[in-house]
Amino acid sequence: MSDTHVLRPKNIGARVKRVEDPRLLTGQGAFTDDRTVPGALQVAFRRSDHAHALISHIDTEAAAALPGVFAIYTAPNLPGLVGPLRATSRMPDYHPTEFYPLARGTVRYVGEPVVAVLAEDRYLAEDALELVDIEYQPLPAVSDPETAARPEATLLHAEAGTNVLATRSFARGDAPAAIAAAPLKVGGRFRFRRKTPAAIENRACLAEYDCGRRALTLTLSTQIPGVVRDVLADLLGLPGHRIRVVAPDVGGGFGGKASLYPEEILVAVLARYLGRAVRWTGDRLEDLLSTSQGFDEIVDAELGLDAEGHILALAADVVGDVGAYSIYPWTAALEPVQVVSFMPGPYRVPAYHGRVRAVATNKAPMGPYRGVGRPISTFVMERLVDMAARRLGVDPVELRRRNLVREDEFPYRTASGIVWDRSAFLGTLEGACAAADYAKLREGQAKARAAGRLYGIGVATYAELTGIGSRISAAPGMPINTGTETASIRLDSTGAVSAAFGIASHGQGLETTLAQVIADELGARIDDIEIQHGDSALVAHGTGTYASRSAVLAGGAATLAARLLKERVIRAASHLLEAAVADIDAADGRVFVVGTDRSLTFREIAKAVYSEMGRLPPDAREELEVTKVYDPVFGTTTSATHLVALEIDPRTCQVRIERYVVAEDCGRVINPLIVDGQVYGAVAQGIGAALYEEIVYDANGQLLTASLVDYVIPAAGEVPAIETAHIETESPTTVGGFRGMGEGGTIGAPAAIANALADALAPLGAEIFELPMTPERLFRLIEKAKAGGRGE
């Protein structure tokens, strides 16, 4: 580029107040259930109360006779309208499952939809549910994943021939031999317990069918409107322009709204079949029973080090409990495989052997949850590093310094084949220690320990791939492309700028951050720019917002498109202002001849191009609309270090977090306010994962945590003030230098807290192998340690 007029971005990097806030603050947001459609039929689902059973008989007669009930559907009388969802993959040794909108013959988890009642309102529909009579023939429930993986186990899906839906292994060097020969070995069996994303807005959908146009519109609380549109086109045999999937304001997702669900398909199918609007708004019980769950792995891991604490080799054997079905589109492999592939983390690991099995059980399906796999891999690896540090008598920060990939080693190919581009691994470690005044914290700890208090300091450093492009599947072998994003920007005849994308913002503030990017690249004002998203009709191909992709991919596409549009605007202006293109620039919604007072507004240029014929020669009237697709090909690396200081109350076993510091490198920061908000929110979820949240099924596959009293989400009192330090290493591989950062807090927090708990309990000789460390688990651990056993 020979552009001599260096733009001074003033929106990117600024704490710009969010565009989306006024409507959300005044109750004027438009969430799925807020949309009023007269005559819409309400669906209520009778769900399985068995974990595993054959359906022998369903009697709907009494329910159907209830006044106000319109129709009742079961799998046998869904009139051949829809086939099953099958999440396919090119991955070898993978077995897809068939997931029908209503259970056919067999139920495989408590909460699986069996009967759909359509009625005038939800109260009547739920009345009718109680009159439905279902006879089941119970089958043995498979609840424990290791038992389920055995050849003699009861099968969930006979056609798969096994409950092990996916297996994979990674190897570099001879890790077992290197560990056997290592001067220092640490290891153990680690357990991360099942979570649910628990967005505050439950899942909801509304399907409207326009009989005249033969067109279906599905309003859906989802992160992936583009994916849903494409699947429905296949399932319903409709062209894409007759199916529109709209994600309006969406009340949080965190991965739980990034998969396709039976309820969504069913309302779409029935609306088209009946020619009427059909809607379903889930309640919290349904959310806890049926929204995808995550973070459920057993990891046997061992780390070998030399006498100075340099890592020699790592081995990990992972069993992931993926629930009853392989979820669409990510497959059952998504989380468990990431646990193994990210296990070596940001460290130099010369030899590695990792193996993973994704095992089906009679539980709600596993899907993406903020951090996907990496909260578990980071928990295990960071625990191993700390265990080694303790054995060596070396400070855990110092041991990390010795093993983190150094500046001169990027790009670094990890033992599992992931390539880290240049990122501030050591920079965030030092940044967190400086922000927290680590040495002083340790002094304080020494005093607290001397006074007999259980006070611990924990550190966790991790790296993640974000903004991944087309060369890497978001899930192994997945048949859909998540690696590209489209921006379509236009300057209309009033001078207003609209920018359409395939993403679907649901709290990330992308209406603001993408406007910041475009404002700087185009020279427009944020107020003149509208960001359009969450609608499958906006661009030819879109998927949505997940996997820390949107700032990187949509930000990159916006940058490319805005640059091209600006060139066209400037060429038009050069005619109107009678100046050379090279002398013209744009800022703040004005296009001006540099160094003069001659300028035009975007509105004046738009009028000249579109309306005031004769002001420009016909061949100078270029289209003021640009569409660009951006593909970061591989993606980029985001890294962070979390540092936490906490104290355990020995009487109640409650944990009080005293300091929490996050130093992170998310590349060029678009909006520090929003980055801080993402960090705080993700750390809060990580605190929940470490200390409170656990989905519990009993041995019969019954869900024991079916309310928000039992599934404990942190409230304001459980989350401390969090300090952030931004280490901005612009990504060398992405347009704009942005890195994704929405998930990181949830990745780092469980590991940092686990290390701090172990540090607090070090005087008792206990280690932490399991999360969440609820007060009850801490109590048992402390009692066992006091009794002389090593805590496990």
Place this chain on the structure above:
Amino acid sequence: MSRAHAITVRVNGTTYQRSVEPRLLLSDFLRYRLGLTGTHVGCEHGVCGACTVLIDGHSARACLMFAVQADGAQIETVESLGTVDNLSPLQEAFREHHALQCGFCTPGMLMTCVDLLRKYPLASDDEIRAGLSGNLCRCTGYEHIVRAVRSVVAKGRR
């Protein structure tokens, strides 16, 4: 179906007379009968606080009350605060401090804060956090909400 009852409620300064089934939740009444969809529903068992409204000046869960129980009551919902073009000081503080992300818990959070600000000194962050502890937010980690409330308290003292 059970017999309908006539109720009279005053919501955000407007009086409504409606005939409702005894089992109709106040949250559903506000959303579907009055079209006040700013009040959100997150759990229907009184834990998340998304449906918080003020009833005769006190914060309450609209999902834990029947509409008939509100007969004769004065109700304030999020729609009673500022408008898009003229945010209330509390709403403006939420925007200034980035105290909302997806915005779903926000109406309930705001109504709780209105109640807290009217009744308590909120002299410390611990006091603010204790006051917020009946409202779950899954996005923000609460810190920015605490700052927003703190800033309103500080302005009120000036």
